[in-house]
Amino acid sequence: MSGSPAEPAPAGMPPVGAPAEADEARPWRARLVRFGLPLLALALGCVAWELVVWVYAVPAYQLPSPLAVATTLVEDRALLFGSLLVTLETTAYGFALAVLGGAGLAILFSQSRLLETMLYPYAVILQVTPVVAVAPLLLIWLPQPVAVLACAWIVAFFPMLANTTLGLHSVDHNLSDLFALYGASRLQRLVRLQLPAALPMMLAGARIAGGLSLVGAVVAEIAAGSAGAGSGLAYRIAESSYRLNVPRMFAALILLSVAGMAVFGLLSLASWLILRRWHESALSRGP
Amino acid sequence: MSSPAVVALRAVTKAFPNGTRALDGLDLTVRRGEFLSLLGPSGCGKSTALRLIAGLSRPSGGAVVWGDGAPKAAPARGDLGVVFQEPTLMPWASVAANVRLPLQLTRRADVAEPRVRAALARVGLDGFAEAYPRELSGGMKMRVAIARALVTDPALLLMDEPFAALDEITRFRLDNALLGLWQELGKTVVFVTHSVFEAVYLSTRIVVMTPRPGRVAADIAIDAPFPRSETFRTSAEFAALCRTVGGALADAMGETFA
Numbered sequence: 001m002s003g004s005p006a007e008p009a010p011a012g013m014p015p016v017g018a019p020a021e022a023d024e025a026r027p028w029r030a031r032l033v034r035f036g037l038p039l040l041a042l043a044l045g046c047v048a049w050e051l052v053v054w055v056y057a058v059p060a061y062q063l064p065s066p067l068a069v070a071t072t073l074v075e076d077r078a079l080l081f082g083s084l085l086v087t088l089e090t091t092a093y094g095f096a097l098a099v100l101g102g103a104g105l106a107i108l109f110s111q112s113r114l115l116e117t118m119l120y121p122y123a124v125i126l127q128v129t130p131v132v133a134v135a136p137l138l139l140i141w142l143p144q145p146v147a148v149l150a151c152a153w154i155v156a157f158f159p160m161l162a163n164t165t166l167g168l169h170s171v172d173h174n175l176s177d178l179f180a181l182y183g184a185s186r187l188q189r190l191v192r193l194q195l196p197a198a199l200p201m202m203l204a205g206a207r208i209a210g211g212l213s214l215v216g217a218v219v220a221e222i223a224a225g226s227a228g229a230g231s232g233l234a235y236r237i238a239e240s241s242y243r244l245n246v247p248r249m250f251a252a253l254i255l256l257s258v259a260g261m262a263v264f265g266l267l268s269l270a271s272w273l274i275l276r277r278w279h280e281s282a283l284s285r286g287p
Numbered sequence: 288m289s290s291p292a293v294v295a296l297r298a299v300t301k302a303f304p305n306g307t308r309a310l311d312g313l314d315l316t317v318r319r320g321e322f323l324s325l326l327g328p329s330g331c332g333k334s335t336a337l338r339l340i341a342g343l344s345r346p347s348g349g350a351v352v353w354g355d356g357a358p359k360a361a362p363a364r365g366d367l368g369v370v371f372q373e374p375t376l377m378p379w380a381s382v383a384a385n386v387r388l389p390l391q392l393t394r395r396a397d398v399a400e401p402r403v404r405a406a407l408a409r410v411g412l413d414g415f416a417e418a419y420p421r422e423l424s425g426g427m428k429m430r431v432a433i434a435r436a437l438v439t440d441p442a443l444l445l446m447d448e449p450f451a452a453l454d455e456i457t458r459f460r461l462d463n464a465l466l467g468l469w470q471e472l473g474k475t476v477v478f479v480t481h482s483v484f485e486a487v488y489l490s491t492r493i494v495v496m497t498p499r500p501g502r503v504a505a506d507i508a509i510d511a512p513f514p515r516s517e518t519f520r521t522s523a524e525f526a527a528l529c530r531t532v533g534g535a536l537a538d539a540m541g542e543t544f545a
Contacts, residue, residue, distance in 0.1 A: 174375040177343050182392035182439075183364040192388070196379040278378045278419050 064247035069254065072247040080236065080248075084255050087217055087232040090145070091263065094152025094213040099206055101153070102160025110168040110194065111186065127158035131216055135223035144224055148232070151220035156213035163205025167198025200279050203271040210263045218256065233259075290319040292354065293443055293475050294340055300348035300500075301335050309335040311500030312349070317443070317477055322469055324478045324486040324493045326532065328540055332501025333479040334372075337445050340477065341369050362443070365393040368436030370446040374428035376420040376435075382407070383416035386435045393439065406434040409468065426457035433465070437472070446478045450485070462488060463516070470513055483536060487528045488520060495535045504539035507532055 046066040052058070053065040060068055073080065105123070109116035131151050138147040171194055179189050221234035233252050240248040275282035294317050301310040309332040317323055317340075325333040338344045339351055342362075353362060368389075376385045383403050390399045407416060410430040420428055429449055436444060450458045466489060469476055480486050486493050487509060495505040509528060511519060519525055 172375065174371045174373060175377065177338075177341075177371070178369070178375060178388075179392065180343060181341060181364075181367065181369055182389050184392045188392055192391070193377075196377065199379070278421060280421075 061244045061246050064250055068247045069250040073251040073254070076248055076251065080233070080251060080255060083231055083233045083236045083252070084259060087214070087221070087234065087256070088259060090148050090152055090217040090232065091210075091214045091259075093149055094156055094216060095206075095210050095263075097149075097153045098156035098160050098209050098213060102157050102205070102209070103164045103202060106161050106164035106168060107190065107195075109165055110190070116165075123158060123161055126154060131155050131219050132223060135220045138220070139224055148217055148220040148224065151223075152213045152216035155216035155219075156209035159205045159208040159212065160202070163201045163208075164198055167201030168194045170201070171197045200275060200281060203267075203274060207264065207267045207271060210267045211260060214256075214260050214263055290321070292352075293317045293319050294354070295352045296336065296339065296346075296349065297352055298349040299336070299339060299346045299351065301332065301339065301344070302347045308500040310339075310346075311502060313496075313502055315494060315503060317475060319442075319475055320473060322466075322476045322478065322489055322491045324480055324490040325496060326480060326483065326486045326493050326536060327496035327501070327504075328481060328498050328536075331496040331498040331539075333481075333496055334447050336496075336501065337369075337447050337477065337479055340443075341367060341445055362441075365389060365395075365439035366441050366443065368439065368441035368444045370429075370432050370436050370444070370449045372448045372451060374420070374425075374432040376428060376431055378420050380419075381416065382412065382418050382420070382423070382431050385420065385431055386438050389435060389439045395439075402438050402440075406438040407431075409437065410434045410464065424457075425453050426461060429453065429461060430464075433468075437468070442475060444474050444476045446476065448479050448481065451481070458485070459520075465489065466513070466515060483529050483533045484520075487525060487532055488515060493532055495532065495539050497539045505535035507535060 050065050050067060053063055058065075064072075105119075109120065131154055134154065135147070135151050138150050141147070142150060175193060175197075179193055184192070217232065218234040221232045222238055224235065225238050233256050236252045237249050237256075240246070240252065272282050296313050296315040299310055299313045299315075300308070302308045313332070313336060315336065325336060327333050335344070339346055342351075376382075377388070380388075386403045386406055387396070387399050390396055390402065404413075404416070407413060410433050412427065412430050412434065415423065415427070415431075420431070423431065432449070450461050453461065462485060465476075468474075478486075478489060490509050493505075493507045493509060494503055495507070496502065497504045511524060511528070
């Protein structure tokens with residue numbers, strides 16, 4: 001083939017980034033629409049909210065005005081951000097353990113059908129039992145920080161396990177034949193074929209697990225309630241609710257939402273960075 | 288044909304669990320250095336025969352015999368190259384990494400780099416080592432698959448309708464490239480196709496198969512000299528050969544429908 005001229009360049013190749021051209025032509029307007037509109041909605045909502053509170057003179061323990069919430073956010077910043085860090089730390093540990101445990105168990109299952117048949121039903125039971133119902137029991141058994149971490153882990157674990165299992169099973173049959181042809185060992189097959197093929201599913205699982213880990217941490221902190229010695233954001237919410245400090249509840253709630261969005265955003269970014277060279281999901285225009 | 292046998296199928300039968308008898312008493316000898324095409328309609332077991340030779344499935348009856356039949360005549364890993372119907376590339380790996388795979392799996396990674404470069408140069412893809420499969424056209428992906436099959440320097444190359452999904456222009460170009468490689472490297476090729484024209488253009492011998500169950504219906508030597516080119520493709524000799532082979536194929540199909 002050395003002499004044959006190269007084929008007319010990649011006929012079937014959709015120019016990468018083609019769908020983005022529409023955006024690139026008017027980047028300023030596109031960006032304004034994508035980020036500006038939601039922010040505009042937020043601003044309008046806050047103004048309406050502020051007006052309602054002001055016009056009807058709603059007391060702060062029923063509905064604090066946005067300004068009051070913002071003031072609390074600034075005044076209580078040391079307390080609230082300290083709590084945010086505690087919750088985020090739990091979330092991060094729960095997530096890391098879920099990724100390691102879920103992916104690890106899925107890999108074990110892929111190597112031993114026997115083990116999978118034996119244990120998979122219990123993984124499902126762990127998933128379908130509401131974590132709110134399990135939390136009090138864990139709080140009796142375990143020191144509170146460990147119990148909270150365990151709850152975060154329980155809810156985040158299953159999506160990782162399920163997605164990795166599915167990913168490891170969805171290997172292209174011809175590629176599998178090719179590995180058989182060259183006498184690939186189990187380890188070679190796992191490392192060079194199954195894990196890379198499973199990666200997109202694993203990253204999708206991780207994105208779900210990150211959000212759920214936060215949910216698990218919050219649920220456990222709430223379950224621990226005022227009896228707990230914790231200091232996470234959800235604990236602040238419970239505590240503020242007993243003291244009828246509603247502005248602080250709102251402030252903590254806002255921080256939790258922002259934390260959830262940040263976790264999702266970070267994991268989406270990581271997923272995009274890892275897959276951008278080859279996977280369709282990262283190549284087609286994202287959100 | 289007097290060259291020694293590379294591999295022979297002896298009265299091979301293949302039945303699948305669902306009851307389909309894909310092959311029934313297939314006798315076929317592949318001789319060293321030949322370009323053998325298996326020609327037949329879909330479902331005649333051509334691909335099944337190829338998978339049996341590749342060792343990807345086992346015959347239900349009969350035997351696959353290598354070389355002179357001595358036990359150690361069976362091919363070592365990497366003595367066989369296979370090109371599938373689809374390019375079957377790892378989408379997560381660069382072109383070079385895809386071509387390197389057989390060397391890594393057979394633990395010869397130490398000699399990989401020069402071999403990978405040579406294989407890519409041979410299929411005319413020098414500049415594409417770092418590209419990813421999705422950035423390539425269908426024809427280029429197929430070239431990568433051929434480079435990957437050649438990288439272990441196998442004696443026998445098995446090709447399962449490799450160009451069936453490509454447009455005709457690309458297909459002709461790859462046919463020519465493949466013939467060039469075959470002449471240059473002196474490999475034995477078993478090529479599965481359902482195109483009479485492609486089979487006649489490429490082969491030194493064509494085995495026509497009957498559908499369900501697959502058996503040999505005709506064994507036709509194509510003696511036209513090499514190198515073959517567009518001149519051959521448009522010659523009266525080519526047309527006559529196509530008529531003969533096409534007739535044999537029609538007979539093979541007629542037998543089962545009658």
